[in-house]
Amino acid sequence: MKQTYGKTEKLKSKITIDKLFAEGKTVSAYPLRLVYIKTNFEDNVSLKTGVSVSKRNFKLAVDRNRIKRLLREAYRLNKNEHLAAVSGPYAFMIMYSNKDMPSYEFIEKKMITLFQKFIKAEAENL
Template sequence: MKHTYGKTEKLKSKITIEKLFSEGKSVSAYPLRLVYLKTNFEDDVTIKAGVSVSKRHFKLAVHRNRIKRLLREAYRLNKNAHFSTISSQYAFMILYFGKDVPNYNFVEKKVNTLFEKFTKAEANNL
C-alpha cells in the first residue's frame, strides 16, 4: 500500500454508504467512531474510506473542513501500518463527534487507537 488517498480509495457510492450505516459494525475511540462493513468492490482496492464531521457541532464549514483534512491525513499516513496484511475488502467511514477542533497529534493518536480496535474486533470475528 502506498501513502496515498486517491480517487479509487474514496468511499463515494451512495448505495454502499447507506448499506454501511444500516448493516455495518463500529468501534469507537472518543471523539472518533469507525463504521465498517466487509464488502466487495469492482476494483482491486482493499479499503474504501470516507470521513464525516457533524454540522450540528461545527456550524462553520472551515472548522468541519479542517477536521476532515486532519482525519484524511491521519488515515493516509497510518493505513499501511495497520492494513497492509488485510485480505478482505472493507468500506470505512470515520466519524468525528467531538465538540472542539483538535490538533493533528491528537487526531493521529486517536486514529491509531481506532485502527487497533478494528484489528482486534475483526480478529475476534474470524
C-alpha cells in the same frame, strides 16, 4: 504500499454508504468512530474510506473541512502499517463527534487506537 489516498480509495457510492450505516459494525476511540462493513468493490481496491464531521457540532464549513483534512491525513499516513494485515475488502466511514477543534497529534493518536481496536474486533470475528 503507497501512502496515498487517491480517488479509487474514497468512499463515494451512495448504495455502499447506505448499506454501511444499515448493516455496518462500529468501533470507537472517542471522539472518533469507525463504521465498517466487509464488501466487494468493482475496481479491486481493498479499502474505501470516507470521513464525516457533524454540522451540529461545527456550524462553520471551514471548521468541518479542517477536521476532515486532519482525519484524511492521519488515515493516509497510518493505514499502511496498521491495516496491512486486513484480509478482504472493507468500506470505512470515520466520524468525528466532539465539539472541540482537535490538533493533528490528537487525531493521529486516536486514529492509531481506532485501527488497533478494529483489527482486534476483526480478529475476534474470524
